[in-house]
Each structure stands twice: as structure tokens, then as C-alpha cells.
Amino acid sequence: MERVLLTGLMKLELPVRSICICDGGFVRWNGDTYRADDEDFGIIVGFQALTEGTGDEAPAGVLQMAPPSTAAAALLSTPGYQGARLRLWVAEIHEITGTVIGEPDLMADWQVDSTRLRIGRGTRILEIGCVTRGQRLMLNNDGNALSSAYHRALHPGEAGLDNATGLTTDVAWGTASRPRGTAGA
Numbered sequence: 001m002e003r004v005l006l007t008g009l010m011k012l013e014l015p016v017r018s019i020c021i022c023d024g025g026f027v028r029w030n031g032d033t034y035r036a037d038d039e040d041f042g043i044i045v046g047f048q049a050l051t052e053g054t055g056d057e058a059p060a061g062v063l064q065m066a067p068p069s070t071a072a073a074a075l076l077s078t079p080g081y082q083g084a085r086l087r088l089w090v091a092e093i094h095e096i097t098g099t100v101i102g103e104p105d106l107m108a109d110w111q112v113d114s115t116r117l118r119i120g121r122g123t124r125i126l127e128i129g130c131v132t133r134g135q136r137l138m139l140n141n142d143g144n145a146l147s148s149a150y151h152r153a154l155h156p157g158e159a160g161l162d163n164a165t166g167l168t169t170d171v172a173w174g175t176a177s178r179p180r181g182t183a184g185a
Contacts, residue, residue: 005093009034009104010044010063012112013085027093029100041076042067045125047088061110063128070117073126077115084112086130109133 012019021044022034037043048062067073091104110130118125151161
């Protein structure tokens, strides 16, 4: 009788490198090596399950890591890492060969939202708040702004709006006239 082992795999894709962690030993899969701990960022100590969102609230979850130092926690909390992709899988492992059987089941495809460092007596836990990648669909996009800063963002070096003060207009930038409603039903 052949036995199959289960393992959890986590891949956090930071702009500078990926962190690949599993829940014990090491596993090679899909060109990456997942280890029980990351030499720079520590180990996973737990996670809170993804909660369902309602209305305009996105589903969210929290991954808890034990970084080896406060500096490592600060590095993981770098603002540029917000939005980094974090995926969790459950994989079946062949007991004798240690290879992944088939394709692991993707359990979460999140993006990093925020971090919170909790320090206690003899403990240092970095909570990484994550939301689903679909949250981007809920972002407000109010359109372009008729301002010097926005104009320079589109046309660097162009100073045409620098001295324009007191601009008040109800016309959206880029339209010929304000929207009109229909009269009658």
C-alpha cells in the first residue's frame, strides 16, 4: 500500500525575490524549492482562514510569520511590497521519493495588503494582512483631474497649467460638454 503525505506550500512574490516556504522539510515543485524556513524572513507560524466579504468589502485573511529579527520584519513591511502576490497550495507528496504528485490544489491567491508587528515576551510575530487579488475591481477610478500635477504626469516638462489658478468647471476633462439627462420618460 502506497502512502501519500500532504504539505502546505506558500509562495510570496516580492519585487526583489520570491519567498517559498513549506510546512516541513523541503519540496521541489515548478522550478522552486520550498523549505521549512526562509533564512532571511523566518517561518510561517499560522494563518487565519480567508473570510468572506459582503457589499464592498473584499474577502481577506492573515498570514503570521516569525521573522528572525525586527529588521527582517521591517523589510517585509516595505511599502513597495504592498500588492505582492501570495499563493497557498496543498500538495500531495510521494512518501518515498519526496516528489509532488500531480498538481497541487491552489487554496488562496492573495495580495499583500498590510503588515502588523506584534512583539511579546520572547516572541515576534509579523501579521501579513492579505486580500484577494479581485479587490482591484473595487478600486474607485474617478478619472482624470484638470490640474498641473496630473498634466505633468502625462506630459513631463509641460508647464501649461502651472499658472492657472481658480479653475472651476463642471465639465469633465476630455469631454465636449457636460452630460445631459433625458427629458421625459
